[in-house]
Amino acid sequence: MPLDAPPRSVTDPLATHETAAVSVTSVALYVDADNQSAQCAEPLLALFRTEFNARLISATIAGNNLGQKIDDWRRALLAEIPDLAIQALPAPHRKNGADIALLMALGAALDKHLHEQVLVVVVSRDDLLIGAAEQAKARGCKTLVAYADSDLQTARNTQLTTLLLPALKPANAPLPKPVSVVQPPPVVIQAPKPEPPVQPMQQTAGQDAKAVLAQVRDLCHQQSGGGYPASAVGAALSKLGYDKAARARFLTSTPGLKKKGSGATLCYLF
Numbered sequence: 562m563p564l565d566a567p568p569r570s571v572t573d574p575l576a577t578h579e580t581a582a583v584s585v586t587s588v589a590l591y592v593d594a595d596n597q598s599a600q601c602a603e604p605l606l607a608l609f610r611t612e613f614n615a616r617l618i619s620a621t622i623a624g625n626n627l628g629q630k631i632d633d634w635r636r637a638l639l640a641e642i643p644d645l646a647i648q649a650l651p652a653p654h655r656k657n658g659a660d661i662a663l664l665m666a667l668g669a670a671l672d673k674h675l676h677e678q679v680l681v682v683v684v685s686r687d688d689l690l691i692g693a694a695e696q697a698k699a700r701g702c703k704t705l706v707a708y709a710d711s712d713l714q715t716a717r718n719t720q721l722t723t724l725l726l727p728a729l730k731p732a733n734a735p736l737p738k739p740v741s742v743v744q745p746p747p748v749v750i751q752a753p754k755p756e757p758p759v760q761p762m763q764q765t766a767g768q769d770a771k772a773v774l775a776q777v778r779d780l781c782h783q784q785s786g787g788g789y790p791a792s793a794v795g796a797a798l799s800k801l802g803y804d805k806a807a808r809a810r811f812l813t814s815t816p817g818l819k820k821k822g823s824g825a826t827l828c829y830l831f
Contacts, residue, residue: 621650664693
């Protein structure tokens, strides 16, 4: 600073910026690995950094180690803080085994936490450990509880501030694999080509009836006794383009076209 520069006031924001020290909270973590999944580690540490300006200085992890739960927590924490001091407490496989191990560890370190003004965070929703956290709080130790959101109700009605972490994936749930959907080859259905529409053939005086009868004969099957069934003759004429009225005229006015029988046995001779 130049010698002739006026002294800065203690309220000068620049002077305050130069002299103020950023307060960082130290955190000691106590983890019930049998109760809370290691998936909690990442969101919990992110919460410390972004919301509390806190630095995790130690972690005590207890569990019966079935399914390597202690190791899962150790790996998750070291992935975020490689030099973190971690104390692992494998507990006997009995009721409240991990809880008791954490209670003993917290009690042994409580005076040190009080002296160093360390924030204790107990990661469990077990009633026994939440009660221990309340006792630490009553002794004057800064204490919080943290656990993941789930369908289970809160462990107990506690006066402690509780950090509710994001809901976890189901235990041992495999990660979804990308599914490759193979589309079946398109099925090409070839529709039969429609027959070209037959233009109605209106009978005229000059029309060659013999030619029409020859076409009808080709379209019908002759009966064994001779002649062609009336229904078959009518269908043939319809296919040749004769409507109902034209068919009637043709069948009644064509020379050489004779009827035989009646009703269902009606046939035409030509």
